[in-house]
Structures are given as C-alpha cells and as structure tokens.
Amino acid sequence: MFTFTSIDGLDVHVHEWPADTPPRGVVQIAHGMGEHAARYTPLARELAARGYAVYAGDHRGHGLTMRPGRPGVLGDDGWNLLVEDLAALTRIVRARHPGLPVVLLGHSLGSFAAQQYLLDHAALVDAAALSGTTAVDRLLAHLADSGGDVMAVFNGPFEPARTGADWLSRDESQVDAYIADPLCGFTLDEPSMGGLAAAATGRLAEPAGIPTGLPLYVLVGDRDPLNRRTELSSLAVERYRKAGLTDLTYRIYSGARHELFNETNRDEVVGDLTDWLDRVTA
Known part of the structure; x- marks a missing residue:
C-alpha cells in the first residue's frame, strides 16, 4: 500500500497488486459506496495473474482513507474532490508504468465517479468499465420518491429477505x-449526497465531449435494484451512444444482483471482463 496527498491535504490510501508477469496494462478500480478497496482483492489477484497491475484507492469517507468516526463524510466539495482523487491516482500509476494502457473500472458509486471522470479526464485513460452502474439522476429521483431508507429501498424487491443486504448478491x-465487515454498510452523508445529486442532474445526465473512440464496457445484473430491471442502465448506455461513443459493450447478466464480482456467476463475469480488457489493451 501507499498514500498520496489530495489537493485538500487528505491522505488517500491506495492498495496495489503487482502483475504476476511483466505487465501488459494497468487497471484502476474505483469501489462502491459504503465499502472499501480491499474487498476487490480476489478480482485484483485474478487480473494480476493475467498480467495487469492493479491499483485501488479507498475513497475519502471510506476504508483507510476515512477520518475516524466519519463514515460516508466526503467533506467540503467532497464529491468533486473524490473524482479528482481518482484522476490524481491515474497520473501516479501512469508515471509508474509509462507507455502502458490504463483502464478505469468503477463499480456502483465508483462508476458514478467514473462517469464524471470521463467528462473531465478521459485523456488519462485508454478505456473504462462501469459495473453496477445506472442513470444516476433517475436513480436518485426514484429514491426521493420512495422516501425511505436507501438500503431498505434496494432490498425491497427481495423481501421477505434473509438479511438487509440480500440485494448485493x-x-x-x-x-x-x-454485513460482518465494520468498514461496510453505510451511505454518504447529506452534504455529500447533495454533491452527487448536483452532478447527476447536471453533467452526468447529458454526457458530452468524451472521445468517441474510447472503449466503454457497461456490465450489470438484471436483478440489480439500482437499475429497475435494467431500465436505467439501458438509459445510461443510450446516453453514451447519443454522445457518439462507437466502441460500447453492454452486457446484462440474468439473475445477477448488484455486486457482479461477488455473484454466484463471478467466474463468467470476470472471464468476460478479462476478455474485454485483453482486447482494449492489445
């Protein structure tokens, strides 16, 4: 692991998994809300075995980057700084691996951050993948209409459920x-959600200016409650098509829920991802 200092002085903690062989490319993982980068260790090890150097920072308000006792608190202008932290890490890994292709892989909240990243920093990466992603503005509108606890809303389609987190996998x-992980299971605080909402209803709703040839991979489960039976992920994909992206892969996994890399068909999911990575980094 290592740390770097963000533009507001926060130390961001980064996990690193070196490639098992001379690396063919770099994958930078952006994790989801209420979790942390170490949860991606199995995926990172599989990618490392395929020749990819893997990096994943703990977002501000999460994991080892979290200020003590402040889960989900991103701080002043925290949402935009979270996205800038991703870009700062990309610059670091590019300096460490000059000449190698870099792919940004964002899951859930990390995919929302990646959506904004691509509007400002697409030149830093050679491809991007969005897992468990959605049309964020429509998702937030649905949650507002539901008027309840976010996690309860997500778990609703699976009631009567074994746990309050059955929606994950x-x-x-x-x-x-x-559930047992003390660094999991929280949401962003209200100001941080406000920053996300401002981006979602503005720039993210009409993506424009992304290089049209940038390879983009969108992968979701058809039982992911963030997507209302893929309605919202399909809307997000259509928006990217309208923005002119020409190398766009959209894969839907039947029966899968939100955390595709922790699903019962994870071998299929990881295999499809590595096949795509091998193509776009060749």
Missing part, C-alpha cells in the same frame, strides 16, 4: 461477509 457467504 445471490451468494449468501458474500452477503454475510459484507
């Missing part, structure tokens, strides 16, 4: 590990 052991 069909794999009960993965759900139980999430």
Whole structure:
C-alpha cells in the first residue's frame, strides 16, 4: 500500500497488486459506496495473474482513507474532490508504468465517479468499465420518491429477505461477509449526497465531449435494484451512444444482483471482463 496527498491535504490510501508477469496494462478500480478497496482483492489477484497491475484507492469517507468516526463524510466539495482523487491516482500509476494502457473500472458509486471522470479526464485513460452502474439522476429521483431508507429501498424487491443486504448478491457467504465487515454498510452523508445529486442532474445526465473512440464496457445484473430491471442502465448506455461513443459493450447478466464480482456467476463475469480488457489493451 501507499498514500498520496489530495489537493485538500487528505491522505488517500491506495492498495496495489503487482502483475504476476511483466505487465501488459494497468487497471484502476474505483469501489462502491459504503465499502472499501480491499474487498476487490480476489478480482485484483485474478487480473494480476493475467498480467495487469492493479491499483485501488479507498475513497475519502471510506476504508483507510476515512477520518475516524466519519463514515460516508466526503467533506467540503467532497464529491468533486473524490473524482479528482481518482484522476490524481491515474497520473501516479501512469508515471509508474509509462507507455502502458490504463483502464478505469468503477463499480456502483465508483462508476458514478467514473462517469464524471470521463467528462473531465478521459485523456488519462485508454478505456473504462462501469459495473453496477445506472442513470444516476433517475436513480436518485426514484429514491426521493420512495422516501425511505436507501438500503431498505434496494432490498425491497427481495423481501421477505434473509438479511438487509440480500440485494448485493445471490451468494449468501458474500452477503454475510459484507454485513460482518465494520468498514461496510453505510451511505454518504447529506452534504455529500447533495454533491452527487448536483452532478447527476447536471453533467452526468447529458454526457458530452468524451472521445468517441474510447472503449466503454457497461456490465450489470438484471436483478440489480439500482437499475429497475435494467431500465436505467439501458438509459445510461443510450446516453453514451447519443454522445457518439462507437466502441460500447453492454452486457446484462440474468439473475445477477448488484455486486457482479461477488455473484454466484463471478467466474463468467470476470472471464468476460478479462476478455474485454485483453482486447482494449492489445
């Protein structure tokens, strides 16, 4: 692990998994809300075995970057700074691996940050993948209309449920590990959600200016409650098509829930991801 200092003085903690062989490319992972980068260790090790150097920072308000006792608190202008932290890390890994292709892989909240990243920093990466992603403005509007606890709304389609986190995966052991993890299970505080909402209803709703040839991979489960049976992920993909992206792959996994890399069909998901990575980094 290592740390770097963000523009507001925050030390951002970064996990690193070196490639098992001379690296063919770099994958930078942006994790989701209420979790942390170490949860991606199995995926990172599989990517490292395929020749990819992997980096994943703990977002501000999360994991080892979290200020003590302040889960989900991103701070002043925290949402925009979270996105800038991703760009800062990309510059670091590019300096460490000159000449190698870099792919940004964002999951859930990390994919929302990646959506904004691509509007400002697309030149830093050679491709991007969005897992468990959605049309964020429409998702937030749905949550506002529901008027309840976010996690309860997400778990609603699976009631009567075994746990309050059944929406994450069909794999009960993965759900139980999430619940038992003291660094998991929270949402952003109100000011931080406000920063996300401002971006979602503005720039993210009409993506423009992304290089049209940038490879983009969108992967979701058709039981992911963030997407209302893929309605919202399909809307996000259509927006990117209208923005002119020409190398766009959209994959929907039948029966899968939100955390595709922790699902019962994770071998299929990871295999498809690595096949795509091999193509776009060749």
